[in-house]
Amino acid sequence: MRSLTDGSFLQFGEQLSWRRLAPAWLLSLTLHLIAMLLGGLLWSGRALIVTDAEPSRAATIVVARRMAPEQTQYLSEDDLSSAETTAAAKASASASTMSSQQFASNEPPPTLSTIKLPEAPGFSASREGLVIVPQPGSGRGRPQILPGQDDAAIRADDAAQRGPSRATGPTAQLSLFGSAEATGWSFVFLIDRSQSMGGEGLGAIAAAARELELAMTRLSDAQIFQVIAYNQKSLYLTKRELIPATAKNKQQMLEFLKNLAAFGATEHELGLLAALRLEPDVLFLFTDGGDPFLKSGQLRTIRDAAAGHTSIHVLHFGAGPASAENDFLPRLAAENRGSYVYLDVNSKR
Secondary structure, three states, X not given: OEEOOOOOEEOOOOOOOHHHHHHHHHHHHHHHXXXXXXXXXXXXXXXXXHHHXXXXXXXXXXXXXXXXXXXXXEEEHHHHHHHHHHHHHHHXXXXXXXHHHHOOOOOOOOOHHHOOXXXXXXXXXXXXXXXXXXXXXXXOOOXXXXXXXXXXXXXXXXXXXXXXXXXXXXXXXXXXXOOOOEEEOEEEEEEEOOHHHOOOOOOHHHHHHHHHXXXXXXXXXXXXXXXXXXXXXXXXXXXXXXXXOOXXXXXXXXXHHHOOOOOXXXXXXXXXXXXXXXXXXXXXXXXXXXOOOOOHXXXXXXXXXXXXXXXXXXXXXXXXXXXXXXXXXXHHHHOOOOOEEEEEHHHHO
């Protein structure tokens, strides 16, 4: 027999219903929960008291910077503050220096109206007293303004613009086939070696060799010369340079002309430009003209290459009266301060 809470007794083996036991279980659960909450509060208060009782310690932030694979640099807050302060100081000092340099003067910055722009070379605001003449040496008809010059001044200016002065030596005078006397220190003899100039044609190369043998006696070791033969290519007596007119070099020239073969077509511009690159005082051209004829543009190129320094004398070989198709040869001589001679080989035979 068991005693119940209401004072009644339960016979052994008698079962209690859930409704009669529920109040007792709820009361027990509530008491246990209250006890757990009180225990937790007591423990938490104890931990706070212990923490407050511990002395305070300073904490430091450390920055690690990898310098190399096996090297690390550690920087504290003080280091970072110091570096930032230094960088800011440098920036401030630089800005202060620039400001002081820029605004050292109280004068306002210049405006566009106060800036004087340079004038273009050769420009004049007034055209009074100016003479417009073709630009010397160019042959392109471009005008050049010369301030108030007379004819003598213009000629002097023309001579000054022919190019830098070249080193010269004692001069000599040559006349070939009755041409005008050509005075100079350096000479180039340019010979057309196309097929029509050979023995099967006009025989002009042999005639040129005989004339040069006589004329070269008027040159001494003090003068310099070169011989160039051309058709579609240029052939030099020696290297591409002017050589002294010694007896040995004169004899070499005669051997060169004696063995010179005549063949192929003619490229007058090629030969003339090759000769002018040597910058001689005098150039003698031996040719029968022929196609292709030099056109105005090519004559201008040759005139520019001569640069007012080299005079070109033309010795024109032909059979019978001169052909109008070769009128570029007299023009070539006239435009380069030279003389022109026409040689009718039929009259010599």
